Amino acid sequence: MRILLRLAWLEAKLLLREPITVVFTLGLPVVMELVMGGVFGNRADPAYYRGVGAMDYYMGAYVGLVVAALGLITLPTHIATYRERGVLRRFDASTISRSTVIGAQTIVMIGLAAIGAVLVVAVGVVAYHPATPASWPLVFAGFVIAAVAFAMLGSLLGLVVPTARAAQGVGIMLWFVMLILGGAGPPPEALPDAMNLVGSLTPLKHAVILIQDGWLGFGWNGKEALIVGGFFLVSLALTAVVVRRRTAR
Amino acid sequence: MPMTPNDVVLAVEDLRKTYGATRAVDGVSFEVRRGEIFGILGPNGAGKTTTVECLQGLRRPDAGEIRILGLDPARDLAVVKRRIGSQLQESALPDRIKVWEALDLFSASVDGAAPWESLIDDWGLRAKRNAQFGSLSGGQKQRLLVALALVNRPEVVFLDEMTTGMDPVARRVAWSLIERIRDDGATVVLVTHFMDEAERLCDRAAIIQAGKVVAIGTPDELRSTHGDTVTVTFNGDEKDRALAAKVQGVESATIDETAAVVSPSAGAASTEGGIEARGRGPIGVRIAASLAKAGREPADYAVTRPTLEDVYLAITGDVDADEDTDRHAAKGATP
Ligand SMILES: Nc1ncnc2c1ncn2[C@@H]1O[C@H](COP(=O)(O)OP(=O)(O)OP(=O)(O)O)[C@@H](O)[C@H]1O
Ligand SMILES: [Mg+2]
Numbered sequence: 001m002r003i004l005l006r007l008a009w010l011e012a013k014l015l016l017r018e019p020i021t022v023v024f025t026l027g028l029p030v031v032m033e034l035v036m037g038g039v040f041g042n043r044a045d046p047a048y049y050r051g052v053g054a055m056d057y058y059m060g061a062y063v064g065l066v067v068a069a070l071g072l073i074t075l076p077t078h079i080a081t082y083r084e085r086g087v088l089r090r091f092d093a094s095t096i097s098r099s100t101v102i103g104a105q106t107i108v109m110i111g112l113a114a115i116g117a118v119l120v121v122a123v124g125v126v127a128y129h130p131a132t133p134a135s136w137p138l139v140f141a142g143f144v145i146a147a148v149a150f151a152m153l154g155s156l157l158g159l160v161v162p163t164a165r166a167a168q169g170v171g172i173m174l175w176f177v178m179l180i181l182g183g184a185g186p187p188p189e190a191l192p193d194a195m196n197l198v199g200s201l202t203p204l205k206h207a208v209i210l211i212q213d214g215w216l217g218f219g220w221n222g223k224e225a226l227i228v229g230g231f232f233l234v235s236l237a238l239t240a241v242v243v244r245r246r247t248a249r
Numbered sequence: 250m251p252m253t254p255n256d257v258v259l260a261v262e263d264l265r266k267t268y269g270a271t272r273a274v275d276g277v278s279f280e281v282r283r284g285e286i287f288g289i290l291g292p293n294g295a296g297k298t299t300t301v302e303c304l305q306g307l308r309r310p311d312a313g314e315i316r317i318l319g320l321d322p323a324r325d326l327a328v329v330k331r332r333i334g335s336q337l338q339e340s341a342l343p344d345r346i347k348v349w350e351a352l353d354l355f356s357a358s359v360d361g362a363a364p365w366e367s368l369i370d371d372w373g374l375r376a377k378r379n380a381q382f383g384s385l386s387g388g389q390k391q392r393l394l395v396a397l398a399l400v401n402r403p404e405v406v407f408l409d410e411m412t413t414g415m416d417p418v419a420r421r422v423a424w425s426l427i428e429r430i431r432d433d434g435a436t437v438v439l440v441t442h443f444m445d446e447a448e449r450l451c452d453r454a455a456i457i458q459a460g461k462v463v464a465i466g467t468p469d470e471l472r473s474t475h476g477d478t479v480t481v482t483f484n485g486d487e488k489d490r491a492l493a494a495k496v497q498g499v500e501s502a503t504i505d506e507t508a509a510v511v512s513p514s515a516g517a518a519s520t521e522g523g524i525e526a527r528g529r530g531p532i533g534v535r536i537a538a539s540l541a542k543a544g545r546e547p548a549d550y551a552v553t554r555p556t557l558e559d560v561y562l563a564i565t566g567d568v569d570a571d572e573d574t575d576r577h578a579a580k581g582a583t584p
Contacts (some may be wrong), residue, residue: 003358010354014345017381086340090394092307093335095327095358095401 003096007104015092015108025074026116030123031067032179033058042128048187052216055128059121060139061184064146066116068178068204071150072157073171075109079158098243102159106151113147131216142225146207147197151227152235154205159242161177178204203231256282257316258405258436259304264313266299273299273461274310281405281453286427286437288368288447288454292565296460297440298338301407304438305335318404331359335405336395338410338440344383348393351382352400359401370394371420371426387414395423406430409440424449444558453556456564466563468557475560481526481536483547490524492543496535499528503517 015022040054049057079102091101124130133139154171156194161167179185180193182204188196201204210224259281266274274296281287289297302308306322306329315322322329352369357363369375372392377385385393391414398406408427412420419442427450431437433537437579441447447454448468455465466473478500481493487504494502506522526536533552540547555563 003354006357007354010346010350013350014343017345082343086337087343089307089337090340090342090397092342093305093330093337094355094397095330096355 001153004100004103004107007044007096007100008107011104011108012111013220015112015216021074021077022112025069025088026119027051027113028069029062029116029120032065032184033062033120033124036185037124037128042130048189049178050212050216053130054187055124055130057187057212058184059124059130059133060142060215061208062120063115063117063139063143063211064182064204064208065179065184066120066159067113067143067146067150067207068182068184069175070109070113071147071154072175073168075105075151076111076158076159076161076167076171077164079155080161081164083159084164102155102243104237106129106155109116109151109154110144110147112144113150117143133215133218134217135214138220139211140212141220142214145225145228145232146203149203149207149235150234151241152232156235156239156242159239178202181205203228224235258285258318259287259438260285260314260316261300261304262314262316264300264303265311266296266303266308267311272460274303276579277313277457277462278458279462279465281436281438283433283436284341284348284434284451285452287441287442288432288451289438289457289560290442290444290447290454295457298409300334300457301409301438301440302337305333305407306330307335307337314441332404334398334401334406336406336408336411338400341390341395342382342393345382346382347379348382348385349378351393351397353395356400359582361402362400363402365396365400368396368399373422388416388419391415392419394421403435405438407438409442410442411439412441412446415574420446444561445557448557456561460583461582464560468560471557471560472555475564477529478527478531478551479554481524481533481551482553483524483540483550484521485524485540485545485547486521489540489543489545489547490526492539492545493524493526493536496526496532496539498532498535499526501528502526522540 016204036058037055042053042055044051044056048054071183079088082101088098088101092098125132157171157174161170178199181191181199182202183199184204188199191199206224206227210221210228213219213221213224257280261280262278264274264277265272269322277296277300279287289300291297299308303310303313304317304322306326309323317329318332320329346354348369349365352365356365369378372395374389374393374396376387382390382393391411395408395411398408411427412423415423424446427437427439437450439447439450451468453465453467453470455462456471457463464475466474483489485504490502490504493499501527502524504522504524506520526532537550540550
C-alpha cells in the first residue's frame, strides 16, 4: 500500500516531466466542447438532449469523455510502452508487483481525470453558463464509478495490445467510436436506432447517463451504475487473468 | 570440502522450456554452492537467459525441479524475489525517472535495503544522481540496473551480461564490486560472453549449448577435460627441437626457420628458429629441465596454457571459422 502510493506519486512526477501527451488528451474534450457549444449553444429543444439545454446535457457527457480519453488512450499507451520497453519486466523481477505498477498508474489516471473534468466543466461554465449540478454528491459518485471502470478497461487494453503504437491506435479508435455513439457527440435522439444500439454496448454511454442524471436532477440511476460497475468487474477479472498469465510465461 | 545440502543455494534438475517449436532449454541440471560465482557461458540463443529467468521466477518452466534458497520460485515467488537480485539482459526503467528516484523506489520496497547512496558511489553514478534514465549512456544505464539488482542485499544475484556496454575501466570496477559482494556472502550467477570475465570471476562455470549443459566445472577442470594442450615456445636450433620432442608428454615439436634469427654466439652451421612444442601435462617444466641440462637457456622461453576462451571455442565449435582462425593466428604471433 505504502509502495503503491509512493509509486503513484513518482508516476505523477514523471508525467509532469513530459506533459505534452497529457495536455493533448485533456485538451481534446475541451476542443469538442467548444465545437459543439459553438454549433448548438445552450438551446433547449424537447426533441433533443433529453429535453434539456444542449450544454446542460454536454457537461455530464464531457466529464465522461475526459474519463474515456484517459482510460482508453493514455493509460493503455502508457502500460504498453512500459511493457514494450522492458520496464514491466524490471518490476516483475523486483518485489514491486505488476499489479502495484498498474494500480499506481490507475491512481494517476483517476487524478488526471478529476483535473480534466474540472477543466472541461470550468470552460463550459465560463463559455455557456450551463445549469450547475443538481446534486454534487451524485455527480461525484458517478464520476468515480466511471473513472474506476475506465481505468480497469485501460489497464486491460494496455496489457493485451501487442505494442504501444497499437495501443494508441486502438485507443483513439475506441474513443472516437464511443464519442460518436455513446452520447458525447451528436444527440442520441438524432442517431439511427442501430447506432444507438451499438452505442449502448459501450461503457461510455452508460457512464454519461449516470453522470448526467445526477447533474440534471434525475436522481441516482442504479441501473446505469450497475452496468458501468459490470464493465469494471469484467475488466478486473480479465486483467487478473492476464497479469497472472503474463507474469509466469 | 565435503558438501552438505546447506552448501547448495541453487539446484536445477532437468529444466525444460519450449517456445513453440524452439526447445530453448532442453534438460539443464546444475548446482550452485553458497558463496560461489557461477558462470553460465554459451553461444547466442543457447538458452542461458531462459534458464536464468526460470530460476528468477520470471518464466514458468515446462518441466524440471528448481530449488533456490530451499524454495520453489513457482510457489514462493514473493519470498524468492525478496531474497534474490536480478539484472536482466533486457529491461529498462521509465525514461523520465532519475537515478536517485529509481534507487530510492526499489529500496523503499524492501525492508533492510542497502543504503543506496553508497551504491551510487560504488557504481560511479554520483555525477548522474539527478539525471533521467533516458539521458544516460548505455553503460551508465547498465550500471544503474546492476546497482538496482543489489539494493535489496540479495543472497543470490543473477547478472545476465552485466558488463555489456561498459567501458574497460567500468568493467574492471564491476568485477571487483562483484567479488566484494561475493566476499560479503552472496552467491552470484553470472551469464557472460566475455571469457576474460569468466576466467577472472567464476569459481565454476557451465557451458550451455542448444539448451543443454555440455561442460561444467572450475576453469581448471574445464581446461583439463577439454583440450588441455600446453604450448611451449622459444628460439633455438634443430638440436633444441629434437630435445624438446623427446620430452615425455610432448606430442609435436616444430621449428620455423623462416622466422630465424641469426644468433652471434652460434656458428654459421646452426640456424635458429622459433620452436613450438605442444603437448599435455607439465611439459613446460620438463622441456625447461632438459634444455637446462644441455646448457641451453633461451631467454624468450614461454609456456602458454589454454585460456578459457580456447576451451570454450573447442567445446562450442568454431562456427565463424574465419574470425576464429584470425584470433588464433593473432595469439600465436605474440611471443
Ligand atoms: N519469448 C520468446 N519467444 C520465443 N522464443 C524465444 C523467446 N525467448 C527466447 N526464445 C528463443 O529461445 C532460445 C534461447 O533464448 P535465450 O534468450 O535463452 O538465449 P541466450 O542463451 O540467453 O542467448 P544470448 O546469448 O543471445 O542472450 C532462442 O532460440 C530464442 O530465439
Ligand atoms: Mg541471453
